[in-house]
Structure formats: C-alpha cells, structure tokens
Amino acid sequence: MGRYFSLPLLLVCLCPSLGLGEEQGVVRAAFDIGSQNTKLVVVRVDPARMEILEVLYPNGKEDGQIPVPYNEVLRANRNMENRDVCDIIDRGVAAINKLKEFATPFNPVGYVGVGTASFREVGPLGPKVIKELSRRTDVPLELISFAKEGKLEFIAAIKDSCASADRVVTWDIGSLDMQFNMLKPGHQTLEDVLVDELELGAIAFKRKLIKRLGKPGDTPNPLNGEEIDQSIDWVEELASKVPEAFLDKLADPNTVVLGSGGVHRFCVRLQAMKPEDKAYNLGMVERALQKVEGMSDGQIDSPFANTQVSNLILVAGFMEKLRIRQVVPSKAHVGLGVALDNRLWSQIHETDQLAATSSTTGTSATDPCPSTASAAP
Template sequence: MKYLFVLVFATFAYGDDCIKVKAAFDIGSGTTKMKVGRVNTCLQKIEKILLEANEPVAYKEKLQNHPKNLLGEDIQQDGLNALLKLKKMAQAYSPVSYQAVATSAFRTADNGEVVAKKLAIDSGIDIDVISQKEEALLGFAAAVSKSNKEVSQVLVWDIGGGSMQMTSYNKLGKFDIYEGKIASASFKKLIIKNVQKHDPKEVKTPNPISKLDYQTSKNAAKAYAQSTVPKTIKEKIQSGAQVLGIGGVHYYSVRGQTKVESKYDHSTLESTISSKLAKHDADIGGDYASTDVSNLILVKSYMEALNIKEVEAFRINLADGVLLSGKSLIK
C-alpha cells in the first residue's frame, strides 16, 4: 500500500457520512501505540480521541541482540499479544477500520516485512511497513494540525525507539527532512557499548549513569547531530521556527521527567539530568527506566548542537497521522 500526503487548507460543507470512528496503531520500535478517534474524513480532521492506550514491546532491543538480525519468535508473540490486547479495547467503540504502521525495527530487520504480514493476518489489523520519509511526513501532518503557527514556521521533531525525524515545510512547497539513525534504543546501546564499555547483550541498562558518562555521551551525540543534520533544517531552527516534539520520547519520557506542562528548555533538562545521574533503574521506576535518563541526554545534546532554545511537546504519535490519512498517506 502506498500513501499520498496532502495538506488541506480549504473548508467545505460535509454530511454525517464524512464522520467515521477509526482505530489506528503506531507499531514503534519500543512501544505499540493505539488511538481510536472520531474523524471527519472529508476535512481530514480528528474531531475527538475516544481512546488512547500503549503497550511496551521491545522490538528494537531484541533485534539489536539477535545474531542474525531477525525479529525472533518471542518478540513476535509479544507484539501479537500487544496488538490483540489493544484491539480488544478498541472494539468497544466499533471502529470501521483497524490500520497500523510499523517503523524502524521492521524496516531494518531482515524478516521485518514477513513478520508484519504475519502479525496482520493473526491480528486482523491492516499493517504497513513505512519508510522513514513516510514516518516523518505522517508525524508532521498530525503535529501541524495541532499548532497555531503557519505551517512554514514549524519544525516537527519526532524521536522513537529506532529512528529520529526532523521535518519542515518550506515556502517553495517542499519538505525538508532529517532522517536520523540515532534514537532511544540505539542511544542507550551507544552508552552501554561505547561509553561504559559493556556488552549490550549482557547489560540491558546504562543506569547508573555517571557525570563522566553523561559528558562523554553528550559530546558524541552533539558531534553526530552537527555532522548529519542538513543545513536546511539548521536554518529553519535559526529562523525562529516553533519546534514541536512528538512521539513517546518527547511527550512521555522527557516531559514526564521534567514535570513541565508542555515546554522545556536547556536549564530544565540540565537540572533534571543532574537529579537522575547515579540512579539505578529501580530508583527511576517505570517500564522505560532503562532509557529515561539517556533520552534526556539525547534531547539535550541535539538542542545544544542545533541551538534549539525550547521544545514544545505534543501528545502526538503516528497513530494520529494514520487516523487523519487512512489509506492515503505519503508519496
């Protein structure tokens, strides 16, 4: 299935046949997210989110530790269990469709497409493995629908378990996209392997992270950002574009740890990181303790490298984009 991305600015009359209840799933590299929404399909507008739920599924971590770069039977079963649990919750709202997109872990696994097809058959959910460009544009579509800024004055920053995207729309009618390869799971692995000199197959968490670990990993991430983020994205940031953070890393991990309503800056991140150093997973708590502190460091590193002064976190993931777009996403 291929997708066509459209920004809709026009308004027109519509009837009740435009209103549909749909279920959408974002099968990320570390979490499977679901949203059930009442959608105006004529205006491509989400009128109301009726249900939102998430289930942790460590696709990327399992993939990174598999000797043949495969999604093994154990993680496949975990993934199916998560989808079936979420779908059962959605059925109370009688959605007309169940659609999902699968991202980085499925793109990079040698059996990613095969596993996605098997999960689709076993769950009864329409699943597409999408490219990183499609992932970026889906997130952008969902985020700009929530922003009060001009579409050309927004930069959407999405960090997942396996990939990172920065997306902007220029006045020439084209998208500028950064397709980053470092994200939550891969940055955690970088700290464990390259900074702390442990074997990620044996050591599953970088915590406790020392001050030296923090500085070393931050310097590595800053250097990577400075060398890989394209000039057009850097210029968009320097022009004063509003930086919208979407996905679980920004909204749940960073916003949750900093305890802000929606916006965080350098000083907020620095003080939060300082309070988390030298703590074990049990002290940090939660299902994502092993990546929470490294997520803070990753975001802080990129903000410093690209001179991002402030990020506003939105409760948005790719499921919002799937609700908006249905079977017509991006080309």
C-alpha cells in the same frame, strides 16, 4: 555542567477535540506497530479536510498501547520459524486483538496500521512479520519507509496542535531512530515534508553510549558530571549531521518545535517540567541531569532507568548544537497520521481486498508458526 541558559517559554496552544457531534465525520482506528509498543488510536475525522473532529480512544483512562518488544527479538533472530520470533508474533497478535476490543464500541469503518523502524532494519524478516500479523488479525498493515513515517508523524503533530505547518519543526525520538520533519522550503502543503532520520533513538543511543564509555551490562548508569559533559559534547558532534535547511528553520524565532515520542512526552516532561509547564528549554533539561548525576538504576527507581539519563543527554546535546529554544511535548504519534492519511487508507484497503480474493484468513497448513512446540530453536 556549566551550560545553563534560560529563555522565555513560548506558549503554544494545543487544540482540543472539536466535538462536532457523532453524526459528523468518519470513525477510523489506526495502529502504530513500533519497536517496543503497539499503539492504537480511534478518531473521528473529516477526510475531506484531513481534520481531527474527536479523539475517541485513548480517552485518559487507558494509554492506548501494549508493550511488545519486537526490536530485541527481531535483531537477534532472522529466521521466521525461530521459536522466539514465533512467540513475539503471538504476542503481537494478542496485543492487536486486545486493542481492537477497545475500538469496537466506537464502530470504526475499519482498521489500518503501519510497521516502522524495527521492521525496516531486519531485512526480509520485517515484511514477513508484518504480513503475518496482518493475516492473523485481519488488520491491513504496511511496512512504511522512514520518509513516509516522518510525513505521517508531521501530519499528526500539526493536526494535534494549533501551530501553522510552515512554522513547525517536529522532533520525534523513537526507540531506534530520531527524525526531524518540516515543510520543504518554499512549499505549503502537507504532501511536501522534508524528513531527516538519524539512528539515535532512545535504545540505539543508549547502546552507543555504553560502548563509547566502556560500561558493562545494559545500562550506562551511574554517570558522573565529567562523563555527562563529555557525552553531551559527543552528541553535539552527532547533531552536526542535521541538514542546513533544519538549522535555518530552527534559527527563526517564530519556529515552534513539537516533540513527539516517549522521550519528550514522558522522560523529559516528568523529569524536567512542572505540571503547569507547556514546554521545556535547555536549562530545564540540564537541571534534571544534575539531579540524576551519579545515580544508579536502582536509585533512579524507574522501569526505564537505563535510558533515563542517556535520554536527557541526547536531548541536551541536540538542543545546544541546533540552538533549539524550547520543545513542546506532543501526544501525537504515527497512528494519528495514519488515521488522517486518505491515500494510505485507500491504498492499504484496496490491497487487502485484492488479497482477500486469493487467500483465506486464519491458521493454515502453511502457517510459518504452526505451534511453539514445532518452531525451530
């Protein structure tokens, strides 16, 4: 591929739990209802300082998430009474309730959750599904904007690391979209976050790549060296849409790029990094691409084989175009930001309390999905 360059890796300290004792702080449980997975985090926080005192769940034995493929179902069906929509709501309710069981032993003061891209992109159906999930689980849920999502992700990544907010750009790659987040130039508070969103998440990009290359089926693999190089060139064109403010920030050698989401934390880390590595650079990504060049999904042998190569192409193209020196994978996600956001916490709970005075929970005669048998095809 001929693009390799190497840079010394900047060591970034990731903050451990402070462990200040169970008598301090408030325990909150927060859900991130994403395109492919429902995630839960239970944390002890100091609301006044917006600090994480202790991560109680997930604790290493569990990964804190359950797969629920909202994206595929909601994109294909826009009718709330459609059988597939009802089924995915049932799965979503089961996932939330199962995760609540893991939170119960920690006695959280309450639950809060947010829905993100897959619910924003299906018109009126998205808010209806979020409302139904909330009604059936007794968990206050809100469908948030991409700007709010970016802010929460930025807060989560900052609080999970030792880096100063004014030195950080967060790069979040989800299933449907990608976000770059940073403090607005000249601003110093976490209320002033600049967010740029592109429809280039792992699944969205894979679909675009398949269409561009004229590949049959649901995978772009196998990809030869020429196809990989051409695809990286194309990604660089897509990356040119990132605003100038981010380019200026990334040009600063003191800037730290924190990578959120499964693409950074799992796909790239497992393919390009050694266990002792804290960060990766472009050269490491390109070596990983060379290893999977020409391989089919079966040869890659991964549950995520159909995005494994395209994810590396996506990351390589953006790193080269934006001159990103290195990326530090972060385990932070939107749910952690939700647990820390006092304003969102109070707003959702106030709305939930008002709703509780005018309606009852549980299945009723007006349930849009009274049973699978009666749901519309």
